[in-house]
Amino acid sequence: MTHSEENYIKTIFHLRKNGFKEVSTNAIAEQMDTKPSSVTDMVRKLSEKGLLHYKKYQGVKLTDLGQTTALSVIRKHRLWEVFLVEKLNFSWDEVHEVAEQLEHIKSEKLIDKLDRLLDYPKYDPHGDPIPDKNGNMQQLDKVLLSSCKASEKGIFVGVKNSSSEFLKYLDKIQLVLGNEIEILFKEMYDDSFQIMANGKKLVLSGKAAMNIYIQNKK
């Protein structure tokens, strides 16, 4: 598989996960910053290779082989991200770009050994689950902060958007994965939140709250 093919498969996997049944040509094109006509060509090729189901005008769906392939690439990406943060002291907003390259290195032995070096991590630096060798991953039942009500408590376990700007913003306000969060107040006017985290009071905009996952405590 080429880098490009792997990127298509990975993108289709992510798009499908985000609630689409069949993934449309335009959606793929937009996500990958390419033209719909290019997507049609590639999708046809991937279909011939048995990685996805494709019928003209009807979008695509990964086959089992396609799923497996996607999970393998995602596993590599996330393991490399952990390596970059844990072993090389990258900050969590710097790792994505480099991991995009590293995920295409072909060596099963390399990934197995990397996994062992990192002590078989279950989550990447952004809280996303890392598939194991068989493609199984441990998904926390997390909810968006924006969907929570006043007085609820939880633990900050992930971000929805991993853009560098958002991650740097979280660094600045010292909100760190694993922090306990208590919702003090929700402002209905603009959907902003007052929370207590890490012993400090914080105000989060509605936009920020829509990108923070917390694991609810009952």
Add this chain to the structure above:
Amino acid sequence: MTHSEENYIKTIFHLRKNGFKEVSTNAIAEQMDTKPSSVTDMVRKLSEKGLLHYKKYQGVKLTDLGQTTALSVIRKHRLWEVFLVEKLNFSWDEVHEVAEQLEHIKSEKLIDKLDRLLDYPKYDPHGDPIPDKNGNMQQLDKVLLSSCKASEKGIFVGVKNSSSEFLKYLDKIQLVLGNEIEILFKEMYDDSFQIMANGKKLVLSGKAAMNIYIQNKK
């Protein structure tokens, strides 16, 4: 720079080092397992990019920019090899292929941090020197075992040929980088050597002796 371009530059650097003034089209083609006509095309392109000097029918020579580029790729390759052996417990005969892929990852920060993680190694697992950020490397004044005479002593500091077969052979006879070697006898009939290494007597063929570098003790 593309992977392919980097591979050409690296190959040309190595060929030139091995005693050629101008590197010929055919030599490059043979080394890279491609056709001379492909080399001509690529060499023309690299010349336009200012990485090497090229005049028709007269072979090529790297420019300063080309040298620098080659050393940068070689630095990455060798650092990754150290990482694979030291941190992931690869054996020295398994690292080359994976490092061939990793050497093309583009991130200066990554390499700087990897260098630090490994504590700024000066040599790779085969004894080859690792260029620093400025392209400087510490070349030992080593000689081939095959060029030595009886009673000479030295330290095994490198291999000329890093083929997997040769490296596995050395593993089998337990000859390890850093071992002290004493030449007991050179058999003129077939250029084989009797040596003492590691407290053990070994017989090395002329072929093996031509691929073992030792640092002479005066």
Add this chain to the structure above:
DNA sequence: AATATTATTTAGACAAATCTAAAAATTTGT
């Protein structure tokens, strides 16, 4: 020095991944 051999380049083609522009199919709106 003329000829044979070898090395190198040129010309034209191909596969991969992309693009633009136009055509066709599907979906939407009234």
Add this chain to the structure above:
DNA sequence: ACAAATTTTTAGATTTGTCTAAATAATATT
């Protein structure tokens, strides 16, 4: 339900890196 808007596909072109086959230049041989 039919026209309008949108989505998707097709057709043809481009770039990169490669190839084969033929032509040309350089080198070696006698």
